[in-house]
Amino acid sequence: MSRYSAFAIAAKALNRHTGWDRAWASPEPRRRYDVVIVGAGGHGLATAYYLGKNHNIRDVAILEKGWLGGGNTGRNTTIVRSGYLQDDSVAIYELSRRLYETMSQDLNFNVMFSPRGLMMLAQTHHEARGYKRTVNANSLQGLATEFIGPRRVKELCPIIEISGPRFPVLGAFWQARGGTARHDAVAWAYARACSDMGMHIIQRCAVTGIRRGADGVRGVETEKGPIDCEKLGVVVAGHSGIVAEMAGLRLPIESVALQALVSEPVKPCLDVVVMANTVHGYISQSDKGELVIGGGTDGFNNYSQRGSFHHVEETVRALVETFPIISRLKMLRQWGGIVDMTGDRSPIISGTPVRNLFFNCGWGTGGFKAIPGSGWAMAELMAKGEPGSLAAPFGLERFREGRFIDESVAAGVAH
């Protein structure tokens, strides 16, 4: 793989940029791999990458029914933060955020990580109290977050209306090292690195069945024929229930649609991420100038990647109230993704009753930020056959044991 650099751009310019290698290969599948990963979203690709990088397992295929990064990884609003409440959550989300900081260098691919700062507005006293508690927990966890007052909110984000009629801004939870990244680039960066390690990324190859014997998993049926493997990792977000069914398992997961939309591009007006969870909306500005906007999930099981229109209306209404300046902006595009909501709204990184069959899912509405950390923990679980300290709290058995992660990391709106 040739390295990307400013020098490479200059050198390739001499050949009118005709000499670039493909970023990843598109091979035909072999009949057998040591490890098969189902789903080439960020989490599946990161799992494969860390299997190779941290555990030297490189005979790996990643099977994708559509195109890589075409699921939620390419549909999200790219918010990255780690200021959660519980130790177990902070451990994995903060590892993830730290890995984002060096991802462009580590993978030699510009993922445009921008730690521009992120605020979650406190618009009720209850919310303010909750965020102060999180800040206290974070300081014990060694994580830099703070509770800031309305004046500082206005300084950091001049276009905000802090004395709105319904919900004046009482303050905000502020994580200065939170921000955004380019979602597609994250998938592409991992794909390129995996392909470079000799792994096979096979697109347009849906898994249609899971073969198992008495001793555990044997392999998968796919659109391109059967493929054997020793270990199988399923990382398919909203489709986890469907694939689990192929192995005769049921998961504590329900799939719902979550939407996002972007406005027409405007000049820079917002250089932080703002989340307003009381009124249900969040917003950031992309490098192209579009305002990237997200809101709430539909309240019912759903596999149509579209979502209900009234959520758009509610979200926009909430944001116009918070940012009156945007009231006459046109919205350009709207789309949806199918997110995987668990019973306690925390993710699952876990083995299953079927030996050598592993699931990574349940990231719901907030798993973009977790891609590197999740891949790291999942790779460790798959390589060793048992979870390391990062993945251990997120095992499936917690639902039976009543040992929930008491935190809505993937709750309908707050990312």
Added chain:
Amino acid sequence: MLKLRCPNCGFVSDETELVNGGEAHLKRFGPGSADEDFEAYLFMRKNPMGVHFERWLHSYGCGKWFHAARCTITQEVFGTYSAQVSRPPSELIAEISEKRPGWSYRDWSGED
């Protein structure tokens, strides 16, 4: 906009007037049951791609619960029916079977 007819009051309501109550016809388990059964009742869901039997509350209407059968891909509503039953009406099952060749109520319910 999803629209459902409430069988209690007869009104056709927009989804904004309704609250979804999740999978219908769950078998309930309480204290004293096996851990697996209790876990399955509380958390494990069929979450199918296709026909889904579910509960709805007519919250901004008559305030009563009812059941619906809906496709989770096309959002087609096959029908709504009373909350007082633990199994969808046979006519509705027959209607869905006709519309969706290959679908069977037995696959959903596990009944023989």
